[in-house]
Amino acid sequence: MTAFVHLHRGDAPLIVAMPHTGTDLAGLDARFVSPWRARRDADWHIDRLYAFAADLGATIVRTTVSRSVIDANRDPSGASLYPGQATTELCPTTTFDGEPLYAGPARDEAEIARRRAAFFDPYHAAIAAEIARLRAAHPRIVLYDAHSIRSRIPRLFDGELPQFNIGTNGDATCDPALTAAVSTACTADQIVNGRFRGGWTTRHYGRPASGIHAIQMELAIRGYAPEPAAPDETNWPPAFDPAFAAPLTATLRNVLNACLDFAK
Structure with a gap:
């Protein structure tokens, strides 16, 4: 484990991975146009939103390094996960x-290469080790990749994003029964394998035939934090208010319990 990888170890057949909660610029602050811009596209407050997962016995793995330094959910070879669509790179040069x-x-x-060795590889080594540990104890496990994003980003998608965006790369990364269970636990404001079909984490680790079922959840931030129409340095990131987030938190608890029921 490194200072940039945080691990909470549980014994339930569930891993919650958080590749984009980090805001640490790893000493590169002066190289960016501004530290605020370099941090703006973080998955804000996701670690606080899913803090209850520890009470369910889940293992939680997250990195504290900003995705602007290196994106822990991109293909390390540099290949695009969404050919023909706007996206950001392994080490991004632009914002969303x-x-x-x-x-x-x-x-x-x-x-x-230096950033991959220092930040990307240790994060994924931790995930791989926890998959091996839990898979040895359970016939099947769920790797749940937790994300969030602004509701409107015209460069990436049209209009307003649904609240719940479930990604399984066309059910290649998990049993369709898990997709159905997670979908049922969500509200109607959802889509399965829409703009976000699952990043490198789900596609790399998801091996349903081997008892490893990976699923990505991309949330629109508006569901758990007051999202301004035009984020700027005076209003972004929005503050985390547990009372504001409570309704979505309750739904996410149902989602993770659905993952556990599937695994068990």
Whole structure:
């Protein structure tokens, strides 16, 4: 384990992975246009929103490094997960809105390799180790990849994103019964394998035939935090208020219990 990987170990057949909660710029602050811009696209407060998962016996793995330093949910080879669609890279050069991240020259291949070894590889080593540990104790386990995003980002998708965006890469990463159970636990404001079909984490680890079922949940931030129409440095990120988030938290508790019921 490194200082950039936080692990809470549980014994239930459920791992909650959080690749984008980090805001640590790893000493690169001066290279970015601004620290605020470099942190803006984080999955804000997801670790607090899912804190209850520990009470369910889940294992929680998260990285504290900003996705602007390296995105722990991208293919490390650099291949796009969404060919033909706008996205960001393993070590992003732009924000979700297409704004430049770097004030000067962007990172080169040697720098990408350094960041992968320092931040990406330890995070995924932790996930792989926990999968092996729990799979040895359970016939099947669920890897739940937890995310959130602004409700409106025209560069990435049209209109307003549904509240719940379930990704299984067309049920390649998990049994359809798990997809159905998670979908049933959500409200009607949802889509399965829409704009977000599951990132590298779900696609890499999901092996239903081997008892490893991976599913991604991308939440629209509006469901758990007051989301401004136009985020700027005066209003972003929105504060986390447990009372505001309570209705969505209750739904997410049902979602994770559905994952546990499937695994058990």
